[in-house]
Amino acid sequence: MPDTEPWLVVGLGNPGPEYARHRHNVGFMVADLLAERAGLRFSRHRRVVAEVAEGRIRVGGPRIVLVKPMTYMNLSGGPVAGLAQFYKVPVGQVIAVHDELDVPWTQLRLKQGGGEGGHNGLRSMSSSLGGKDYIRVRFGIGRPPGRQNPADFVLSDFSAVERKELDYFVDRAADAVEMVIDRGLEPTQNHYHAS
Numbered sequence: 001m002p003d004t005e006p007w008l009v010v011g012l013g014n015p016g017p018e019y020a021r022h023r024h025n026v027g028f029m030v031a032d033l034l035a036e037r038a039g040l041r042f043s044r045h046r047r048v049v050a051e052v053a054e055g056r057i058r059v060g061g062p063r064i065v066l067v068k069p070m071t072y073m074n075l076s077g078g079p080v081a082g083l084a085q086f087y088k089v090p091v092g093q094v095i096a097v098h099d100e101l102d103v104p105w106t107q108l109r110l111k112q113g114g115g116e117g118g119h120n121g122l123r124s125m126s127s128s129l130g131g132k133d134y135i136r137v138r139f140g141i142g143r144p145p146g147r148q149n150p151a152d153f154v155l156s157d158f159s160a161v162e163r164k165e166l167d168y169f170v171d172r173a174a175d176a177v178e179m180v181i182d183r184g185l186e187p188t189q190n191h192y193h194a195s
Contacts, residue, residue: 006054006063007181008089009034010080012098012121015070024073024154026139026170027097027121031066033174042068048082062181065089074120077128084129094134095177096125101150103140105162106169108176108192111136112185118150135185139173 011031019025035042040053053066065087069076084094102117103109113133116122126132144153158166179188
């Protein structure tokens with residue numbers, strides 16, 4: 001990969017402590033772990049409403065810009081588009097990490113482009129970026145139980161059983177992001193979709 005253009009890795013979520021452990025905030029959890037692994041710290045960006053951590057995925061590795069938009073989910077695209085322009089990142093080097101109702105709990109699915117499946121953060125990103133050809137790391141949270149409204153489900157905490165496994169799957173999603181950057185989307189899909 002050319003060293004001139006970093007990868008923009010966007011963890012989608014809602015700002016504020018009251019949302020921190022919600023299913024809708026797994027993107028923030030993965031971004032925080034990636035920053036910790038790389039020894040990076042988030043700080044407020046001077047031009048857009050987002051927290052940003054810049055550096056390399058590891059010593060001598062590809063450049064990354066980790067992003068947590070500090071708008072609410074449905075307005076995430078503005079900060080993402082602003083940062084893509086600021087860092088001159090092509091849409092194909094933008095990775096969105098997000099919760100996914102249509103993927104069962106414990107599973108990861110990756111794709112480039114496609115629809116947003118009713119996800120307001122993705123819809124905002126597609127609109128603001130002027131295209132859908134960014135990479136998505138879809139963190140499966142499964143469907144709500146019974147007749148629970150999906151909007152209420154995503155804005156609720158993980159269950160006690162899920163919390164026991166959550167750190168492991170956040171770690172796995174962070175591995176998937178690093179593998180996309182290091183090896184490309186297709187090998188990462190082959191690895192994670194087989195398991």
